[in-house]
Amino acid sequence: MAKIFVKEKDKERVENYLKSVDLDYSLEKDFIENQNMEGFVYVPSINLYVAKEKKLHNKNWFEAHKKLQKEGEKMLTLYEFVEFLKYAKSNNKEIYDEITEVRSPLxxxxxxADFKVKNGVLHINYNHVLDSNGNLIPNDSEALDKETLMKDKNPGISLEDYLESNHTGQGLPNKSVKSGDLYYWFPRSDNNSVARFNALDYGANLSCNWYSSNRFGNLGVRAVRRE
Known part of the structure; x- marks a missing residue:
């Protein structure tokens, strides 16, 4: 299905035209329409604007997704997060340190990213959107890359090596990632695990085994807008 991003004012005109051609399509809101981009940084490698600061604290994973979608925004996928951290490390060290630095507060x-077993195979689901009934569904669902590191490392793996070299196309550490100080919790097959990143006084964590229902005051989400 083709995704076509349109401004609200053009939606009716574009839709009328598309009805005249044989095309399987969905109209998506142009995320950048009428939005002030102050407070966002542009990441060229993924063609996205990423918020400098988190918001929507104390929301569970589903609530954060739905609130972002209603505001014309989205959540970072694992691969996008890798690219964002790489960019921030080179171009905005303050943001990079705020995310990764080992210190209080949390x-x-x-x-x-959420992980589901389908036909006995663990899949990663991402690029979630709201359907017409308000349900959260993934636009992308893929079998987990066979090179994904599937054991906990506590600690740890090298954050630098993970970002720069040894991650899969799905944004997870691969089996060749070097050892280091980043705590890593691999994706579980419990059909209830999602991803998050955190840092606090004892270390930084990439956790792919968190319950989607979790919430607390220091847990938020970084909004993303399209180019």
Whole structure:
């Protein structure tokens, strides 16, 4: 299905035209329409604007997704998060340190990845959207890359090596990632695990085993807008 991003004022005109052609499509709101981009940084490698700061604290994973969608925004996927951290490390060290630095207080953020078993195979679901009934559904669902690191490392793996070299196309550490100080919790097969990143006084964590229903005051989400 083709996704076509349109401004609200153009929606009726575009839709009328598309009805005249044989095309399986969905109209998506142009995320950047009428939005002030102050407070966002542009990440060229993923063609996205990413918020400098988190918001929607004390929301569970589903609530954060739905609130973002209603505001014309989205949540970072794991791969987008990797690219964002790489960019921030080189271009905005203050943001990078705020996310990754080992210190108090706890800083935590949801990521757009949940893990489900389908036909006996663990899948990663991401790029979630709201359907016409308000249900959260993934636009992308793939079998987990066979090179994904599937054991806990506490600690740890090298954050730098994970970001720069040894991650899969789905944004997870691969089996060749070097050892280091980043705590890593691999994706579970319990059909109730999602991803988040956090840092606090004892270390930084990439957790792919968190319950989607979790919530607390220091856990938020980083809004994303399209180019």
């Amino acid at each position: 800083r935590a953020e949801w990521l757009d």
